[in-house]
Amino acid sequence: MPQTPLILVLNGPNLNLLGTRETDIYGTQSLADIEAAVTQCAVAAGLAVEFLQTNSESQLVDWVQSARDRAAGLIVNAGAYTHTSVALLDALRMVDMPIVEVHLSNTFRREEFRHHSYVSQAATGMIAGFGSHGYELAVDALTKLIAKA
Numbered sequence: 001m002p003q004t005p006l007i008l009v010l011n012g013p014n015l016n017l018l019g020t021r022e023t024d025i026y027g028t029q030s031l032a033d034i035e036a037a038v039t040q041c042a043v044a045a046g047l048a049v050e051f052l053q054t055n056s057e058s059q060l061v062d063w064v065q066s067a068r069d070r071a072a073g074l075i076v077n078a079g080a081y082t083h084t085s086v087a088l089l090d091a092l093r094m095v096d097m098p099i100v101e102v103h104l105s106n107t108f109r110r111e112e113f114r115h116h117s118y119v120s121q122a123a124t125g126m127i128a129g130f131g132s133h134g135y136e137l138a139v140d141a142l143t144k145l146i147a148k149a
């Protein structure tokens with residue numbers, strides 16, 4: 001029987017604090033709530049999920065590199081590293097699979113420094129501004145992209 005395709009959901013700095021502060025911007029759901037919803041969607045779509053969070057840029061790079069020989073697709077909310085990390089962009093450019101960038105907030109309605117994303121330069125597409133629902137939209141997009149590959 002063919003193996004269940006694996007998707008990695010990578011979350012960057014401070015996203016472990018979701019639901020505790022700035023709920024007007026990021027919503028009231030915790031990262032654990034989002035993980036539960038993503039897992040439910042992914043399993044229903046026939047995908048396996050690893051849902052990860054780190055405050056470290058190097059850990060994000062390591063996880064992206066680790067995707068190369070075991071994952072079928074990536075969902076990435078790199079938090080503030082979105083706007084600063086050439087290292088993350090370089091790592092994402094080295095993986096040959098669909099990548100969906102997610103942001104809870106609509107970064108284009110916010111400060112100018114959030115309008116630029118290094119991740120977008122490697123991503124297949126980007127979802128921003130739909131809060132935690134954006135992660136479920138990303139699973140749906142990845143499911144279709146993986147089926148087409």
Ligand code: CA2
Nearest residue numbers: 014015017018021079080103104105114
């Ligand atoms: O909108 C998003 O998902 C962001 O990736 C969130 C990042 C921000 O730097 C990006 O520009 C957009 C920040 C995540 C911080 O999360 C917090 C959670 C609770 C309390 C404070 C911050």
